[in-house]
Amino acid sequence: MSGENDVSSLSRYLLDHDNLSNSQRAIAEYLCEHPWEGLTQTAAEIGAAVGVSASTVVRFAQGIGFKGLADLQQLLGSHVRHLLRSRESLERVRFVSEHLGLGRAESSYDVFQNVMQNEITHIEKTRHSISPERYEKVIDRLTSAKSLYVLGLRGSLSLAVHFTVGMRYVRPDVFRLDNSGDDLPDKLASLTSDDVLVAFSYSPYTSTTVKTVRACKSLGVHVIAITDSESSPVAKLTEECLVTHNPVWFSSATGGSTALVNSLIYAAAAKAKDSVGSHIDKARDLVAALESFELNSMDNLLSILADEKKR
Numbered sequence: 001m002s003g004e005n006d007v008s009s010l011s012r013y014l015l016d017h018d019n020l021s022n023s024q025r026a027i028a029e030y031l032c033e034h035p036w037e038g039l040t041q042t043a044a045e046i047g048a049a050v051g052v053s054a055s056t057v058v059r060f061a062q063g064i065g066f067k068g069l070a071d072l073q074q075l076l077g078s079h080v081r082h083l084l085r086s087r088e089s090l091e092r093v094r095f096v097s098e099h100l101g102l103g104r105a106e107s108s109y110d111v112f113q114n115v116m117q118n119e120i121t122h123i124e125k126t127r128h129s130i131s132p133e134r135y136e137k138v139i140d141r142l143t144s145a146k147s148l149y150v151l152g153l154r155g156s157l158s159l160a161v162h163f164t165v166g167m168r169y170v171r172p173d174v175f176r177l178d179n180s181g182d183d184l185p186d187k188l189a190s191l192t193s194d195d196v197l198v199a200f201s202y203s204p205y206t207s208t209t210v211k212t213v214r215a216c217k218s219l220g221v222h223v224i225a226i227t228d229s230e231s232s233p234v235a236k237l238t239e240e241c242l243v244t245h246n247p248v249w250f251s252s253a254t255g256g257s258t259a260l261v262n263s264l265i266y267a268a269a270a271k272a273k274d275s276v277g278s279h280i281d282k283a284r285d286l287v288a289a290l291e292s293f294e295l296n297s298m299d300n301l302l303s304i305l306a307d308e309k310k311r
């Protein structure tokens with residue numbers, strides 16, 4: 001399924017039923033128009049959006065052949081995945097064609113110039129789209145939290161790693177979360193309302209990231225979302241959201257998003273400069289000690305080799 005076929009297929013599943021009441025038809029139309037919301041919302045949230053009860057939403061799902069809302073959401077998930085793949089494929093082709101000039105007889109240097117100019121434009125757009133008040137609030141959260149937890153999966157992984165490594169120069173208690181080993185719930189169980197989760201979520205969005213943000217919000221954990229659109233699923237879950245307006249590309253680490261991450265690290269470091277200076281001094285001493293050990297080991301090795309040659 002793709003494009004209009006995607007929409008019509010979903011409509012057939014949800015709307016092509018003769019016995020739908022007005023309330024049930026309103027639910028079906030809402031899910032067809034807002035499949036991502038329907039995928040991530042509870043029955044009560046869907047009902048509130050339509051103006052019906054949660055039990056009406058569940059009965060609707062059962063009335064059109066599903067065991068419950070969870071099974072209906074599996075259909076919505078399949079629909080959203082197909083829609084994102086087809087849309088992103090088209091956008092990537094358009095991005096390459098319009099911005100990189102690969103469809104025209106341009107030199108590699110022309111491509112370099114195009115990419116640099118578009119990254120500059122992207123950085124400027126991000127710079128002007130974030131208000132001082134929101135940015136300062138985010139920095140306050142980053143520096144005052146008991147511990148920082150960072151989540152970024154799939155396309156958002158590189159940004160999460162870059163942010164985690166940089167922030168560890170500012171404060172030692174920064175931990176990157178992932179879903180390897182299926183122990184993410186155990187890791188989340190240790191978070192408290194004094195902690196902060198920084199969630200990177202770039203298209204294609206992962207349901208694990210969205211569900212983790214929801215779980216942290218339910219635990220009272222403050223969530224800072226860094227994403228590519230005001231309409232992304234995590235942007236709707238927290239007011240502390242920074243949007244970089246990424247063009248659809250092969251990686252989330254474009255100019256605007258990387259510059260934003262760097263600015264957060266530097267701004268947090270400036271606010272906690274005393275502890276940062278102490279940490280950097282300690283790191284420098286450790287690097288010197290490790291390099292000295294490696295050099296000593298190499299000297300020993302060369303000495304052994306020289307002795308062998310003499311024999």
